[in-house]
Amino acid sequence: MFLRVLADRRSLIYQMVRRDFEQRFVGSAAGYLWTLIHPLVLLLSWVFVFQFCLKVPPPPGAGDNYTLYLFCGYLPWLLFQDTVQRSANSLLDQSSLITKTLFPSEIIPVTLFLSSLASHAIAVTIAVVMVRYLTGQFSVLFVLLPVYTLFLGLFTVGVGWIVASLQVFLRDTAQMVLVLLTGWFWLTPIFIDEHSFPEQARFLVKYNPLALVVRGYRERLMTASLPAPGDLLTLALISSAVFIAGGMVFRHLKRGFADVL
DSSP states (O other), rough: OOHHHHTTTTHHHHHHHHHHHHHHHOOOOOOGGGHHHHHHHHHHHHHIIIISSSSSOTTTTTTTOHHHHHHHHHHHHHHHHHHHHHHHTHEEEEEEEEHSSSOOOOOOHHHHHHHHHHHHHHHHHHHHHHHHHHHHHOOGGGGGHHHHHHHHHHHHHHHHHHHHHHHHHOOOOHHHHHHHHHHHTSSSSSSOOOGGSGGGGGHHTTTTTTHHHHHHHHHHOOOOOOHHHHHHHHHHHHHHHHHHHHHHHHHHHHGHHHHOO
């Protein structure tokens, strides 16, 4: 049902994505350049801290550039985190549309993900260029990145549906999301290599879909290795399950939105 609704509302989704993306830079002198400035500043700051100040040795499989290793792994997390955090209050922010019109509220978290995806695409482009410039490596397998982004999108939208609908009835949900994302971040091997996790805690990494996406991004951007079929299958199953579960939760709770909002 949700896929049919999304397909039928393509024009509306496009307009909302465009409006959300433009609103981020209303009144800004640099405008869309901020989508380029933010990832560049992040990358340069990490170069300064980790390579020049701390002189952190790269973990196994990271190659010679620890900063790029971090940057490539952080990109999918940033897309996930930004979408989920903004989704938490998204229905409250659009309450006038939901209560006064026959508005398909399920598209709101979708539009937030697609809006963040535009900035994400720019950051990934920077990562590809920097990997080529700093390491001299380039693999055509980076074209498989959209597969990981697709599964990440299904998972993220599913989580976004759940937190957005719960926030309507339980206004502490947004704060709980911030706490959970903080813990989730450190259970995702971005700054900590997955082999550095205690043996007893590695199952948390194994079944963490964000860990699979982070690994996929790093491998596709920084190596020429083929993706592991088992990782892709696990990621596809988890992402699809969360997407469906999120849609069901949203559809069930949607019936009471108008009364509460």
